[in-house]
Amino acid sequence: MQPIRLGLVGYGKIAQDQHVPAINANRAFQLVSVATQGKPCAGVENFQSLSELLENGPPVDAIAFCTPPQGRFALVQQALAAGKHVLVEKPPCATLGEAMALVDQAKEQGVSALFAWHSRYAPGIEIARDWLATRTLQSVQIDWKEDVRKWHPGQTWIWQPGGLGVFDPGINALSIVTHLLALPLFVESAGLRVPENCQSPIAASIKMSNAQQLDVRAEFDFDHGHDELWSIEVRCKEGVLRLDNGGALLSIDGVRQAVSEEGEYAAVYRHFQQLIAEKGSDLDLQPLRLVADSFFVGSRVSVAPFYDA
Incomplete structure (x- = not known):
């Protein structure tokens, strides 16, 4: 079975410490590209933006988002519109309204999406x-x-x-x-x-x-x-x-x-893998609502x- 080709947007502390090690340890995924304006990720192609990753990078099936919540909404929208499965680090967005819109868009696009409440x-x-x-x-x-x-x-x-x-x-x-x-x-x-x-x-x-x-x-x-x-x-x-x-x-x-x-993050990516296989989503809004x-x-x-x- 071919691995899920994964792109990563944002390569800060949480991505370096948790996401990349969990991805590399899971044979179901292959990290193929990273969009970052900071330190590059070794061993994969790096791009300055999500648009550049999607247009000029190797094909991806899914994208994980590790950027700050401010400004993330438009990025996840772009990935969903491109038909990609998405994993979104917590909190998913800067506002509850943005997160609700992503729930609707993921359903409309028919892709798998996960708001990753890692705890x-x-x-x-x-x-x-x-x-x-x-x-x-x-x-x-x-x-x-x-x-x-x-x-x-x-x-x-x-x-x-x-x-x-x-x-x-x-x-x-x-x-x-x-x-x-x-x-x-x-x-x-x-x-x-x-x-x-x-x-x-x-x-x-x-x-x-x-x-x-x-x-x-x-x-x-x-x-x-x-x-x-x-x-x-x-x-x-x-x-x-x-x-x-x-x-x-x-x-x-x-x-x-x-x-x-x-x-935690090993379990998060295992769950994401299962959602993709089952064509499901897990987009709970309750923590953000509180x-x-x-x-x-x-x-x-x-x-x-x-x-x-």
Whole structure:
């Protein structure tokens, strides 16, 4: 069977650290070209733009997008119009409306498309989801606290309009919780702390619930330079489930559970491969909707300026 010929648009940190290694490790894919205006990708043809890749590069069947969300909409539209399958790094777009339009276009074009909420593929997530399916939920506490200087050095787009700020990592937690819970969540209130020299929040406190009044709370901090924390604790009538390290570790009532050792992005590309084979798509909008609603109803407090260095 011939491999899926893949083009990559954007070759920054996430593409270099996660996407390219996962692609190269999956025999179903062959990375044949990259569109980047920065550091070139070794071993494949490099182009300055998606248009140049499509017009002058080797034939591709699918394209993975790793550019910042601002401006990505038009690029994904172009790929879909060319009949290419698409994988879109999270968050898929700068606005919910753009993401909704891509859902419609992918369906119209009859191609496979994936909004890659990579944290849903962490090793403990599916086991946790299965366990929770038969339990009586009481509350959910999310704590997602990390150091932006470590994970996004010099990436000023995060602080610009559409960059999401602390919701860039926070949306990972929301993607997990919306996958774990059967009923959709709704934002009741949000407190957004915005540095006075930025357009996006550096920290946030969110209160959510579902139709059964489940108490779901989230604390996001993007300026947490010590003891980074990515945890979700679900209290049930029958016990307490906890995910740590972004879902890589799972414990139930304090007892560590055995989980797969497959990495998130390896699982993402395996899922993309399956979608293409089955002529399907996976374009969930719930995590982005919760972020949009947090901005919509959130109260904003100005805090001290943020400096990357």
